Amino acid sequence: MRKQLFTFLASCLVLIIAAAPRGAEARAFFxxxxxxxDNGNNNYLLTSARADSPPYGIDFPSHRPTGRFSNGLNIPDIISEQMGMESPLPYLAPENKGQNLLNGANFASAGVGILNDTGFQxxxxxxxxxxxxxxxxxxxxxxxxxxEEQTRQLVNQALVLITLGGNDFVNNYYLVPFSARSRQFSLPDYVRYLISEYxxxxxxLYDLGARKVIVTGTGPMGCVPAELAQRSRTGECAVELMRAASLFNPQLTNMINDLNNQLGSNVxxxxxTMDMHMDxxxxxxxxxxxxxxxxxxGQGPYNGIGLCTPLSNLCPNRDLYAFWDPFHPSEKANRIIVQQIFTGSSKYMHxxxxxxxxxLESWT
Structure with missing residues (x-):
């Protein structure tokens, strides 16, 4: 019965999206x-965490780097595309004003984590x-x-996506041997601390009006080319980073369940995203x-060393590679992830x- 209801609801959505207004009338996205x-906020900052030079953006519609850590579209772009919305502009972009603001905004910034000391480098x-x-x-x-009232409605009805956690391990706890956080916490205690801070x-976010929030877990951090290059001898995923993901992701889901129960609504x-990637x-x-x-x-073993630059090895067909650069999925992989966000079973979305x-929203 539950499966039949799920199929019915998914079918309804196809009709809803087909009939949905596009452009300015579509819901906002944050x-x-x-x-x-990150859609390019870091372009406007003095930071080393940047993707504003070729070959980033090689498959973007403009074929130019935009600040996205991708060969083309990233996850927010593809969600926007699927919903018939404008992809929200980086909040720091000068053109994000006036009517453009009503589409929402992208506040993401490469390098950040749940903790404010993550990404200090x-x-x-x-x-x-x-x-x-x-x-x-x-x-x-x-x-x-x-x-104020129209703004409150815009925010309440908006879709929100938040993606944090990976950097708290890769660019904090495991950044260097005997990092400050690894001396302060055992891994299980660190994970519990991250979950409490998250x-x-x-x-x-809820207090600020968000009512429809997708919260992603970490992917298989130990399997990305950068970690294979540094920690793997025969191509196996790095054990400690996979252990971290296996501790973090279930606790994140449990925390979200608890928070929804507390709020009395599936906000x-x-x-x-661990299982979405592992597939x-x-x-x-x-x-x-x-x-x-x-x-x-990239360059080096698994093309996993350093940054993606004009001097890097570059594959001729990005659709044949799950990873675009040492850390980030290709556009094609991002599309697989977004498909599961929209239609995935309870294994993928909860x-x-x-x-x-x-x-459900269309019937209420």
């Missing part, structure tokens, strides 16, 4: 987090506390255009990839996928 979802980045401050500032700016972030949706990491050929170990753009949320 994005928070790190380089997996990148210098100027927009830590999550600052991203939330910008969200408040955004609402003040929009209120001056359309009034809960505060999500609660603040937050947990996206199991094509463990069996790349089934998804049309030739490899999930070697990055398309308590329900985005299609089911939007279908």
């Amino acid at each position: 994005v928070f987090g790190d380089s997996l979802v 990148f210098l100027n980045i927009i830590h999550i506390t600052k991203q939330l401050e910008y969200f408040q500032q955004y609402q003040t700016r929009v209120s001056s255009q359309i009034g 809960r505060k972030v999500l609660t603040k 937050f949706m947990a996206a199991n 094509f990491v463990s069996n790349p050929q089934a998804f049309g990839f030739v490899t999930s170990k070697v990055a398309c753009c 308590p329900m996928n985005l299609s089911a949320v939007l279908a």
